[in-house]
Amino acid sequence: MDDDEKLPVHVGIIMDGNGRWAKKRGLPRSMGHREGAKNLKKLLKYIYTKNIKVVSLFAFSTENFKRDASEVSYLMQLIEKFCKDEKEEFIGQRVRVVFSGSSNNLSQNLLKAMHELEDATREFSDKILNICFNYGGRNEIVDATRNIAMMVKNNEIDIDDITEELLDNNMYNKLPPLDFVIRTSGEMRISNFMLWQSSYAEYYFPSVLFPDFDSREFDIALSEYSKRKRRFGGVVVDEKENN
Numbered sequence: 656m657d658d659d660e661k662l663p664v665h666v667g668i669i670m671d672g673n674g675r676w677a678k679k680r681g682l683p684r685s686m687g688h689r690e691g692a693k694n695l696k697k698l699l700k701y702i703y704t705k706n707i708k709v710v711s712l713f714a715f716s717t718e719n720f721k722r723d724a725s726e727v728s729y730l731m732q733l734i735e736k737f738c739k740d741e742k743e744e745f746i747g748q749r750v751r752v753v754f755s756g757s758s759n760n761l762s763q764n765l766l767k768a769m770h771e772l773e774d775a776t777r778e779f780s781d782k783i784l785n786i787c788f789n790y791g792g793r794n795e796i797v798d799a800t801r802n803i804a805m806m807v808k809n810n811e812i813d814i815d816d817i818t819e820e821l822l823d824n825n826m827y828n829k830l831p832p833l834d835f836v837i838r839t840s841g842e843m844r845i846s847n848f849m850l851w852q853s854s855y856a857e858y859y860f861p862s863v864l865f866p867d868f869d870s871r872e873f874d875i876a877l878s879e880y881s882k883r884k885r886r887f888g889g890v891v892v893d894e895k896e897n898n
């Protein structure tokens with residue numbers, strides 16, 4: 656079997672543990688986020704050497720607004736800087752960047768930087784980076800439901816036209832289902848990440864904190880994925896043969 660056959664098409668990364676990384680070193684939480692962003696840039700470069708079509712990153716949840724204003728504002732500045740600094744890199748790598756989430760409570764400058772990055776990479780289609788920022792999975796489903804209800808109200812579609820495919824098409828971005836979700840830092844929960852898209856995803860929870868989740872750790876994750884037997888409710892061939 657070709658090695659690429661065992662690679663996930665769509666990988667999600669819940670980038671968790673920046674705060675604990677900083678705390679362990681007696682540093683403010685913001686330094687953990689800075690280190691996390693530094694690591695992300697290196698990790699993405701490595702991921703682009705692989706034949707992986709879509710990467711979704713959980714960068715800021717709608718619930719993260721519960722944090723201290725100073726931490727929230729640091730994270731906002733960090734993503735704005737990331738959008739500007741990495742634009743040429745994404746163009747060079749021919750990666751299309753899209754954002755998933757709500758624009759509520761985001762500054763005009765940040766929204767502008769996000770739109771500019773999306774616009775600058777819109778022409779690419781081989782690789783997609785989906786950044787979930789100010790994102791909540793339940794909210795995404797509510798927003799899709801609202802869109803669909805509006806279409807019914809305007810007589811554009813019938814109730815019978817409401818299918819899984821229609822819901823898929825009404826998520827923030829049209830993406831293939833998640834094959835593999837990695838959450839760093841040892842927390843074993845999904846915290847509202849891509850609920851619709853992860854129905855049959857494989858999960859992996861390495862204990863390493865995100866700033867330390869490097870190319871080596873990513874390879875370990877991929878090797879774990881390649882060993883999983885995905886059944887999708889059916890029976891895999893080699894199990895059938897044993898019966």
Ligand code: IPE
Binds near residue numbers: 672674
């Ligand atoms: C993940 O790291 C980054 C964001 C949620 C923005 P955390 O900030 O959640 O780090 P811990 O979980 O407190 O260690």
Ligand code: IPE
Binds near residue numbers: 670716842
């Ligand atoms: C999930 O991490 C969100 C991101 C990584 C952006 P959190 O640290 O916010 O999740 P909880 O609070 O531990 O569930």
Ligand code: MG
Binds near residue numbers: 671672673
């Ligand atoms: Mg956390």
